[in-house]
Amino acid sequence: MSTPVNHHLVTLPLHCLLRQVAEQVLYAAPDAMITIDTGRPNATWSTTIAIAADALQQIDQKTMIFPEQTKERRELIKKMALENPIPESHFPSPSPSTCSPIRTRFAKHLDPPQSTTSKEALRKMAKEMMELPYRQPYHIKTRARYTERVLPVVSGHYG
Numbered sequence: 001m002s003t004p005v006n007h008h009l010v011t012l013p014l015h016c017l018l019r020q021v022a023e024q025v026l027y028a029a030p031d032a033m034i035t036i037d038t039g040r041p042n043a044t045w046s047t048t049i050a051i052a053a054d055a056l057q058q059i060d061q062k063t064m065i066f067p068e069q070t071k072e073r074r075e076l077i078k079k080m081a082l083e084n085p086i087p088e089s090h091f092p093s094p095s096p097s098t099c100s101p102i103r104t105r106f107a108k109h110l111d112p113p114q115s116t117t118s119k120e121a122l123r124k125m126a127k128e129m130m131e132l133p134y135r136q137p138y139h140i141k142t143r144a145r146y147t148e149r150v151l152p153v154v155s156g157h158y159g
Contacts, residue, residue, distance in 0.1 A: 012068045018049075020065055029059045 025032060034055040036048065067073070 010065060010067050012065075016068045017065060021063065024061075024063055025056070025059075028061055032056075032059055 032055070034052060036051055037043075
């Protein structure tokens with residue numbers, strides 16, 4: 001008894017079909033090569049693809065062609081995934097052998113400091129540092145020149 005074969009007609013742009021086949025050939029046979037005369041005056045898309053098809057006969061494999069991903073199709077898949085979430089029981093729980101312990105600089109029994117206080121402290125420290133005289137923006141005067149066929153020398157001073 002044979003199993004029924006599902007046939008689905010897919011309408012998609014030709015470049016999408018060629019791209020999918022090219023990606024599959026690249027994955028399955030990345031070293032496949034073809035020799036083609038690029039100087040032929042009567043070369044067309046059809047003849048070039050026919051030459052490539054002849055070369056593929058030696059490494060031919062089964063393929064699956066997928067419909068083009070449109071924005072509407074992506075939205076439909078997203079909607080279906082959100083409406084029918086997979087329960088967590090379907091996912092295996094990580095075993096201790098596959099998990100690494102999380103290392104922090106804080107002890108286990110202490111909570112890390114609140115981020116708002118540390119952000120405020122950093123802002124205050126940055127403002128204090130900018131008030132120091134040597135932290136003020138300064139103007140640099142530069143001069144570039146070539147000397148004896150070597151990399152350019154850039155000198156400068158501030159003031």
